[in-house]
Amino acid sequence: MPLSLRLSRYLAAKGWVLGMCCLSGTLLGPAAAQALSPQQVFNLVSPAVAVLEVAGGEGQPTVALSATEIGAGRFVSVCEGLDGASVLNLKLGGQVHAGRLAARDRERNLCLVVVEGLPSSGVALRRSLPATGSRVFALSNALGLGVGISEGVVAGVRRYPAGNLIQFTAPISPGSEGGALVDESGAVVGIIDYRRRDGQNVNFAAAISWSDEIEARAAAAAAALQRYDAAALLMKQGKWQELDAQVTEWIRREPGSTDAWRFRVAAAHGLKQAERELEAWTALRRIAPERAEWGIGLVSALLAGGRRDEALALAGTLATEHRELAVVHLVLGRVRTAARLNKEAEAAYRTAIELDPWLIEAYRGLAELAQLRGDHATSISIWSRISGLYPEAPGPRFGLARAYINAAQPARALAVLERLPEAERDGASAWFWRGIALAALERPEAAIEAYQACLARRFEEPGQAWAGIGFAHYRLKNYPDAIAAFKAAVEAQPAQDDWRYQLGVTLKDGGRPAEALALFDELATRVPGEARNWRQKGFTLSILARHQEALPALERSLQLDPAQLKVWGALLEAQQALGQRDAARNTYDRMRAIDGKAAEEAYLNYLSPYEEVAR
Numbered sequence: 129m130p131l132s133l134r135l136s137r138y139l140a141a142k143g144w145v146l147g148m149c150c151l152s153g154t155l156l157g158p159a160a161a162q163a164l165s166p167q168q169v170f171n172l173v174s175p176a177v178a179v180l181e182v183a184g185g186e187g188q189p190t191v192a193l194s195a196t197e198i199g200a201g202r203f204v205s206v207c208e209g210l211d212g213a214s215v216l217n218l219k220l221g222g223q224v225h226a227g228r229l230a231a232r233d234r235e236r237n238l239c240l241v242v243v244e245g246l247p248s249s250g251v252a253l254r255r256s257l258p259a260t261g262s263r264v265f266a267l268s269n270a271l272g273l274g275v276g277i278s279e280g281v282v283a284g285v286r287r288y289p290a291g292n293l294i295q296f297t298a299p300i301s302p303g304s305e306g307g308a309l310v311d312e313s314g315a316v317v318g319i320i321d322y323r324r325r326d327g328q329n330v331n332f333a334a335a336i337s338w339s340d341e342i343e344a345r346a347a348a349a350a351a352a353l354q355r356y357d358a359a360a361l362l363m364k365q366g367k368w369q370e371l372d373a374q375v376t377e378w379i380r381r382e383p384g385s386t387d388a389w390r391f392r393v394a395a396a397h398g399l400k401q402a403e404r405e406l407e408a409w410t411a412l413r414r415i416a417p418e419r420a421e422w423g424i425g426l427v428s429a430l431l432a433g434g435r436r437d438e439a440l441a442l443a444g445t446l447a448t449e450h451r452e453l454a455v456v457h458l459v460l461g462r463v464r465t466a467a468r469l470n471k472e473a474e475a476a477y478r479t480a481i482e483l484d485p486w487l488i489e490a491y492r493g494l495a496e497l498a499q500l501r502g503d504h505a506t507s508i509s510i511w512s513r514i515s516g517l518y519p520e521a522p523g524p525r526f527g528l529a530r531a532y533i534n535a536a537q538p539a540r541a542l543a544v545l546e547r548l549p550e551a552e553r554d555g556a557s558a559w560f561w562r563g564i565a566l567a568a569l570e571r572p573e574a575a576i577e578a579y580q581a582c583l584a585r586r587f588e589e590p591g592q593a594w595a596g597i598g599f600a601h602y603r604l605k606n607y608p609d610a611i612a613a614f615k616a617a618v619e620a621q622p623a624q625d626d627w628r629y630q631l632g633v634t635l636k637d638g639g640r641p642a643e644a645l646a647l648f649d650e651l652a653t654r655v656p657g658e659a660r661n662w663r664q665k666g667f668t669l670s671i672l673a674r675h676q677e678a679l680p681a682l683e684r685s686l687q688l689d690p691a692q693l694k695v696w697g698a699l700l701e702a703q704q705a706l707g708q709r710d711a712a713r714n715t716y717d718r719m720r721a722i723d724g725k726a727a728e729e730a731y732l733n734y735l736s737p738y739e740e741v742a743r
Contacts, residue, residue, distance in 0.1 A: 163312040169265050170277045172314040175221060176251035177307060179269045180205050180241070183215035192272040194307035195227075195241055196319055200248035204319050204339045205306030207232050207239040211360055216241055231346040232353060234387070236290045237321055238334055240342045254315035255337040258282045258294065266298035266331075268307025268320055271486050275307075286332070294318045294333045301484065302454075309333040359391045368398035386416055393425065402623040405429055420450045424459050431463060432623045434655045439463050447476070454484035461493045470497050488514060492527055504535035522552040529561045538568035556585035563596050572600035591621030598630060607638030625651060632664060641671045652681070659688035663695050666702075675702040693719075693726045700734040 164172065176197035182190050195203040195218055203218060210216070216227035218241070231240040258264060259282065266278045280298030296309060300320055309318035318333030346353065355378065362371040372395035378388040389411045396405035406429040412422035423446045430439035443460040450456045461476035474497050480490040491514055498506040511528035518524050525544055532541040542565045545558055552558055563578035579596045587593050598613035614631035621627060632647035648665040655661060666681035682699040686692060696719045703712040716735055720727040 163263070164314050166265060166277055166279055169310055169312070169314050170267065173251060173265075173267050173308060173310050173316065174275050174277075175249040176316070177267045177269075177275050178203060178218040178220045178225075179272075179274060180227070180306060181215075181217040181219065182209055182213045183217070192269060192303055193305050194268040194275070194303065194320070196306060196308040196316060197249055197251055198253060198316075198336070198339045201243045201246040203227065203241045203243065204342070205239055205241060206237050206319075206321055207234055208237055208305070210239055218243055220246075231343045233338070233342045233345045234349070234353065234356065235345070236334060236338055236342075238319060238338055238342055240339075240346075252313075252315040253336050253339075254311060254313075254317050255335070255340075257285050257292065257335060258311055258317050260284050263312040264296050264298055264317070265310045265312075266296070266300050266304065266307060266320060267310060268300060268304035270301040270304045270307075271484065272303045291338065292335060293321075294335060296331055296333060298331070300331050356387055359387075363391065363394045363398075366398060368395050371395040372399060384415055386412055386419075386422075389415065400619075400622045402429075402433055406433055420446060420453055420456055423449075424455065427459055427463060431466060434625060436463070436467055440467050440469075452483065454480040454487050454490070457483065458487060458490050458493065461490065465493065465497065465500075470500060473497060488518070488521075488523060495527060495531060499531065499534045504531065507531040508535060520549055522548055522555070522557065526557060526561055529565065533561075533565055533568050536568075538565040541565040541568075554585075556582045556587035559585065560587055560593055560596070563593070563600075567596065567600055567603075572603045575600045589621070591617045591624055591627060594620060595627050595630065598627075598634065602634055602637075607634060610634045611638055611640075625655060629660065629664070632668075636664065636668050636671065641668050644668050645672065657688065659685045659692065662688065663692060666695070667698060670698055670702055673705075675705045678702045679706075690722055693723060693730075696722075696726070697730050697734065700730055704734055 178195045178197070180193040180195040180203075182193065190213070191209040193205050193209055195205040197203050210229060210232075213229070216229060218225045218227050225243045225246060227241040227243050229239060230242040233239070262282050264280055264282055266280070267275060269275055270278075278298045278300065280296050283295040283297055285292050286295050294309060294317065296318075298309075300307070304320050307320040308316045309320055311317050316336050318336055319339065320331065320333045355374075359371060359374055359378070362368075362374065371391060375388055375391045375395055378385065379392065382388055389408050392408040393405055393412070396402075396408055406426075409422065409426040409429045412419070413426045416422055423442060427439050427443050427446065430436075430442065440463050443456075443463040446456045447460045457476045457480035461473045461480065464470070464473035464476055474494065477490045477493040477497070480487055481494075484490070491510055495507040495510040498504070498510065508528065508531045511524055511531045514524040515528050525548055529541040529544045532538065532544065542562065545561055545565070546553070548558055559578050559582035563575045563582060566572075566578055567575040576597050579593045579600070582593045583590060594613050594617035598610045598617060601607075601610035601613055611631065611634050614627055614634055617624070617627035618631055628647055629651060632644045632651070635641070635644035635647070645665065645668045648661055648668055651658070651661040652665050662681045662685035666678045666685060669675070669678035669681060679699070679702055682695055682702065685695050686699070696715065700712050700715050700719075703709075703715060712735060716727060716731055719730060
């Protein structure tokens with residue numbers, strides 16, 4: 129680094145200005161710090177801002193953040209995202225350095241990461257709070273694209289329970305967490321915390337003075353941190369019963385602890401206790417309503433529990449509260465898709481992409497909407513484009529394979545799977561999608577083998593694989609094995625009503641209607657707005673010759689979805705079996721208003737034979 133630049137940085141930190149006269153050896157006395165250009169700030173501070181790559185237990189990268197130097201070999205980043213990390217790598221100037229998590233201040237969300245033997249870059253730190261309206265810069269690994277810079281002003285200093293936070297307007301994005309907020313003299317004044325964003329282009333940073341207190345505060349909170357680490361270890365080991373017992377006591381002592389409730393979510397999910405998981409997300413939302421992630425978790429839990437209207441309302445509220453967060457609009461798009469509000473869902477996905485052009489899940493949402501409206505060419509085009517942008521990422525290729533399957537081109541889907549990166553070609557997900565493609569090619573035996581290979585590789589969604597086996601056995605009319613597979617799917621994903629419904633259908637068609645009826649009774653009671661539940665309840669009651677009870681179930685199904693021709697036929701048949709000729713004639717007339725041709729076929733099957741007998 130040039131001597132003049134090092135001297136300038138030192139004097140700026142001391143509150144002096146190095147003017148042009150310094151080139152001739154003259155030093156100007158105390159004055160306002162010299163305002164630097166964005167390029168000068170970047171050149172001065174970027175050597176002190178690292179890309180922080182976090183890897184899990186198997187060495188796979190889990191998140192990319194930022195980290196800011198506060199001294200030789202000492203960096204500060206946010207704690208969120210570092211839990212359970214096995215590897216911390218800091219990228220600086222094209223070199224990668226191994227880091228060690230040295231201390232955590234969980235309340236302020238600041239962690240100290242140490243790199244042994246790394247000299248200081250000489251970055252200046254200004255521990256006094258910046259003035260409102262003053263010019264600032266954000267240097268961070270925004271969107272995981274490497275360290276960059278953006279410019280804004282200090283909007284104010286806001287008071288929070290943990291202390292004062294600097295509110296600023298310089299644009300930031302996911303990955304900026306842990307980056308540096310820098311004043312116009314090139315001194316670091318804060319550490320960026322993206323999660324605290326409250327409005328469009330308005331963000332927060334922790335005062336850099338907090339970095340001096342991390343180790344002392346961590347030591348003072350050692351008992352609480354030990355409890356947290358013990359819970360994190362139980363979660364990592366999948367010991368859900370032990371974790372639940374620990375968390376229950378933790379919540380009893382500290383009912384307002386978000387950490388405790390977050391571990392309750394994990395324990396309930398691991399124990400497949402959907403109601404307790406929902407309760408935990410509700411508590412998190414109540415305790416910290418400003419945290420978008422708690423609201424997002426609650427939306428997902430509501431949706432998984434069939435409470436679609438509540439999920440939709442909350443997602444809309446979150447989109448208003450956190451309109452600048454791409455992930456919130458992504459979740460809103462998913463809920464709207466589930467509610468069949470496809471046009472509104474597309475608008476939400478597009479907003480998410482505008483906010484974060486690299487958010488693959490939003491593109492996935494647009495592709496799925498294209499598939500729903502039968503526009504397979506658009507879906508294939510979207511996934512082909514993403515696959516080209518991320519050639520080493522398996523997710524987009526799985527999406528492309530799915531698009532080909534939905535376009536009735538399963539052979540092309542298999543070809544896409546064979547072009548996966550070598551490390552992914554024999555993975556659980558690859559075998560899962562092979563199973564789907566083989567089933568579409570009407571090769572159920574081969575599909576079953578693929579799904580079994582998927583399960584053997586510990587697929588992260590085993591319920592999906594078991595359901596695939598169930599569908600393949602059902603196609604072969606191998607009902608006992610199909611029933612066993614759907615039961616395994618229900619056990620693996622108890623909150624997934626699709627598998628419970630499919631189990632009921634298989635029991636009904638496999639000669640066990642009484643067991644099927646119990647399932648459809650439960651589904652119709654719990655999710656009364658689904659036409660399919662009433663339809664199958666009516667069908668099953670008819671099989672059991674309980675025609676009088678079948679009538680209201682079939683009528684209710686038709687109220688929800690009048691275009692079900694098979695249900696009209698079943699209603700006619702039940703009415704005729706009960707001798708309700710006038711009611712059957714009325715049903716026939718109602719059916720004619722919907723589909724005349726189908727009504728005539730129903731007439732020949734269900735009305736005409738009885739008229740012949742009457743004559």
